[in-house]
Amino acid sequence: MTSEILSTHQMKLAEQAACTGKTTSFTLMQRAGKAVAEEIISRYSKQPVLVLCGMGNNGGDGFIVAAALKKKNWDVTLACAVDTHDLQGDASRAAETWRDDIITFEDLEIPEEGLIVDAVFGTGLSRPVEGQIYETLISLRETDCPIIAIDVPSGMNADTGECQDCTPQAEITITFARKKPGHLLLPGRQASGEIIVADIGIADDILPPIGPFMMENSSELPWGEADFDKPIYAHKYHHGHVVVLGGRGMTGASSLAASAALRMGAGLVTVVAPANTAIIHQLQNPSLLVEPIGELARFKEHIKDPRRNAVLIGCGAGLDNIGALKKIVFDSVQATPQKICVLDADALSVFEGDTKILMSVLGAHCILTPHEGEFARLFPDIKGSKPERAFAAAKRSGAVIVLKGADTIIASPDSRLVINSNGSGWLATAGTGDVLAGMIAGLAARGLLDPFEAACAAVWMHARASELAGAGMISSDLAGHIPAVWKELIDPQEEPETAE
Structure with a gap:
């Protein structure tokens, strides 16, 4: 267990510090997506998977997840909240790894079986969710399919744990490097389900200069x-x-x-x-x-x-x-x-x-x-x-x-x-x-x-x-x-x- 808790700002600093040499922000995105895919493969039997991607880096993670599962012969459907031509930066590059059809949120029907990967909004969300994305997330609250959230369930504030009324209930949430405050604060802790911290290559020695940190209580303190x-x-x-x-x-x-x-x-x-x-x-x-x-x-x-x-x-x-x-x-x-x-x-x-x-x-x-x-x-x-x-x-x-x-x-x-x-x-x-x-x-x-x-x-x-x-x-x-x-x-x- 690693007890440090990183705020969203501290996580950004950690990612920036990790981007040295051949390691780029896209490298970290690839590692994150592959870590999520590996967790899904190790935890669940092979079954249909719906991956919901947003327009930011969280959506980029989702494209990497979808491509990695598809490569392992999983039945993957991908839906994106925006046209992929509107994606920018690493998210646009990640979308290029997906070489199959993409459904719009407007045309999407939430399945009654299989898995759903929530890669719509991550830790950077700072506005109310509206429109079709809101309707799609609301529909996730009514499904019995297990939901795997990337970093945070969409609509959850990673620093405070506050959740918008459209925030889906995740079965597991896979976050990276360290937990965020919202994973431990209510109601975010409940919405996140089981929290898994995946290693994406952010070394421990990167962290001290960006502290001090909140800590999770345990006998490791x-x-x-x-x-x-x-x-x-x-x-x-x-x-x-x-x-x-x-x-x-x-x-x-x-x-x-x-x-x-x-x-x-x-x-x-x-x-x-x-x-x-x-x-x-x-x-x-x-x-x-x-x-x-x-x-x-x-x-x-x-x-x-x-x-x-x-x-x-x-x-x-x-x-x-x-x-x-x-x-x-x-x-x-x-x-x-x-x-x-x-x-x-x-x-x-x-x-x-x-x-x-x-x-x-x-x-x-x-x-x-x-x-x-x-x-x-x-x-x-x-x-x-x-x-x-x-x-x-x-x-x-x-x-x-x-x-x-x-x-x-x-x-x-x-x-x-x-x-x-x-x-x-x-x-x-x-x-x-x-x-x-x-x-x-x-x-x-x-x-x-x-x-x-x-x-x-x-x-x-x-x-x-x-x-x-x-x-x-x-x-x-x-x-x-x-x-x-x-x-x-x-x-x-x-x-x-x-x-x-």
Whole structure:
């Protein structure tokens, strides 16, 4: 796996850099088309193939694919969106490799069987699809034929994952050199189907000068190199002490978070909760320490011990005492010695309309974990794609931003940005965000990784635990699957299977 994600601009730069000596842009087009044809031949039995070509380089790839399959005696039909005399550059040259009939889109009937290669629009599309091309793509949405998309399904924005309403659903998408952001961001990730990265001769040493890159989250990133196991000589205080603020009402949220922090290896986890709910937390998990608090404003007394090196605030905290909750956040963020501070849910929403003062005290030791609604409350003026918004928020706040969702983004103020792509749809249930916040705090407290890397690792592990839990999972199931994820990372010889 190669973790770099190339924007459309970076991909253009990579292609330009690869064009040296005898390698030209047409050479790359030939390699791309042949790679698609080889994937089709290796994956599918011989059957009729309809290749739909557009007017740009993506269409040029399609002509190469059609010619390569025809050479292998496949039954190939080719349709082009424009007259081939109107093609230019490499696309025109590629069209010359096809020596058979060409159907217009107007005369085209979408078949009921066989394969369809979508080579209409690629990564360069920047306008709404209209006219006959739109009608043709709409008809693809109604076919049962497997669709093989070249680079991206037509109508998908390769940088944002946004899809026009005519974007067809691909069975597989074959892209080149590296994935593009839209392959991992919704709804593009879903429209792309299975994503295959084909080698077209863009060497790894070409890439560094055109970075920095977004990265796809996995244990191949630097966080995966950490020694997560606990040495035999260590004791609990070697692994950090997380303090979790417990709420008055939604006690389940802080209990879920605290238990998850323990499962991530934190040596101790203490829940500081109002006296009338402390017993509830004690009964939830006997492995947790629980300290009752009379006045929330006195929370800082519970974190003054320097061994208490991580604080998690917001899970079920409630907004019934806004002043006290803000004070807890300020006291935690500004504590001496400095502590890892994970701010989630209510600890973020409490600053709606009053974000400037929060931004003034945050720093690189802070990790903010908003979902889209909470993000909009904290950063109402930040617009753009999901990566752009997360990056801008990290720069403004000076903190690590974990912008949650099915395509969670982790962004650091030092320009690192990671897109998470694993996980189960069953994470869409109450409490899973609390578990994630606890996992981040628990891992960060161990001091094995910097806050950004700890957040990346925890997000991936959280998603992987959901895959292992399988259908029917609820939030309280997640922590129980963390040991299996640890086993995969620490002792990967025998990996457990994902639940079906």
